[in-house]
Amino acid sequence: MLSTNENQRHSIFRGPWIEDVCGADVIDEASVGPAYSIKGSPVKRDHKLREEFSGSVAASKSKGKGSQAQSPLTQNVTAVEGGTAMLTCKVDQNDNTSLQWSNPAQQTLYFDDKKALRDNRIELVRSSWHELSINISDITLSDEGQYTCSLFTMPVKTAKAFLMVLGVPRTPVITGFKDPVNEGDSMELTCTSAGSKPAAHIRWFKGDKEIHDVPSTKEPDSKGKTFTVHSTLRLLVDRNDDGVTVSCSVDHESLRLSPQVATQVLDIQFLQKDDKDVQAMPLSNSTVCNRLDDMGQDVEKQLIEKLKLHVPSVKIDFSRNFAREGDELRLECRATGNPEPEAVKWKKDGADLPDPDRMVVEGNVLIISALNKTDNGTYHCEAGNTMGHNSAEYILFVYDPSALAGQSGPDHAVIGGVVAVVVFITLCLIIVLGRYLARHKGTYLTNEAKGAEDAPDADTAIINAEGSQANTEEKKEYFI
DSSP states (O other): OOOHHHHHHHHHHTSHHHHHHHOTTTOOHHHHOGGGOOOSOHHHHHHHHHHHTHHHHHHHHHHHTGGGOOOOBOOOEEEETTSOEEEEEEOSSOSSOOEEEEOTTOOEEEETTEEOSOOTTEEEEEESSSEEEEEEOSOOGGGOEEEEEEEOSSSOEEEEEEEEEEBOOOOOEEEOOOSSEETTOEEEEEEEEEEEBSOOEEEEEETTEEEOOOOEEEEEOTTSSSEEEEEEEEEEOOGGGTTOEEEEEEEOGGGSSSOEEEEEEOOEEEEOOOTTSSSOEEOOHHHHHHHHTTSOHHHHHHHHHHHOOEEEEEEEEESOSSEETTOOEEEEEEEEEESOOOOOEEEETTBOOSOTTTEEEETTEEEEOSOOGGGOEEEEEEEEETTEEEEEEEEEOEEOGGGGGGGGSOOHHHHHHHHHHHHHHHHHHHHHHHHHHHHHHHHHHHHHHTTOSSOSSHHHHHHHSSSOHHHHHHHHHHHO
């Protein structure tokens, strides 16, 4: 027997609106249960019941035709880290039953066209009774996992879609190159790329030719989701490898359109002999001793000098001796060394160049345009290689154009000095020549007078004079 309240409740659930919608045999007290017992007037109870039980009515209706509804269909999705993934759930035959997407943590993302999770990256693409599609942008590795599409029939039917996120490998880096390398030596180059998922594959190229069977290793990163890949290439180099480009390329599913590549240009040292000799001599330490015996002294000296590594020697050449205001000055830094020096660096008074607009560096040449007094100072040129660094300096003093105006014509003071010296030398020669002639004449007169001092007469003086008999006879004839 039912109590009065129970009879009232039973009559409510058996009301004509439920029977019209669901049929008299669809709902009874046992199926509804005490959870739908409502107190109050029959009108209010009937109105409340319509709101509370609308979901149960739809579920019961779906249950009646559940055999015609299909299971939801989904597909696995692969996306690149930082990209966008679209999840699509379709139902070919659906009697207005709701669809829902949930993430691997079973959090509802979308229920029909209603967004359930506050995530700005997730957007609705399409919502209908036959399809529910959503987009997830700016994909991260943590988004990877199994997503669930639910069709709310009785019972609920689900389909799974696995989202795989590809980790994009970073730009590779080549290490291990020591500049320069001597001919005949072996070298090792290591190419490293991190951040790939799954692990990337590294390929080596020498010029345009691929080098096969190069070993590589992979190790998981700190979080265990991506990998770092290392590949080491071993080469025995010769003179033909000088200037050749060696490159490593990273192959990965996420890099189909733009592969990551790193390059290294080889610098091979070898001795180039002149045209009279045979071919260039290698500089490998293993072959130097054997080759020295076969070369002449000149080539041997060249080889020894070639093997001497030294810091660069630096010298500054300048375009003009006197720098005037408004002129242009060019300072060229000449640096030589073994190995070849790197690019030179210019500084003024120990600091960077103060006026880049007027002070332009082209290669190893510093060009200063429109000189003025503020450009005065000491300019340093520095060059370095693996053996060390060296520098040279140039002290610039900018002159006032008026101070150097007189230096444009001939130097009259210099010309006057030269003329004075020539005149002085000429006078000295004249004086010396006159004294010489005068002294020579006095000697002749004295020789004639010799022996005449003690002679009583002229004949005796002539006889007593010095000289040969021939001279005596000549003198006698002169006085007769």
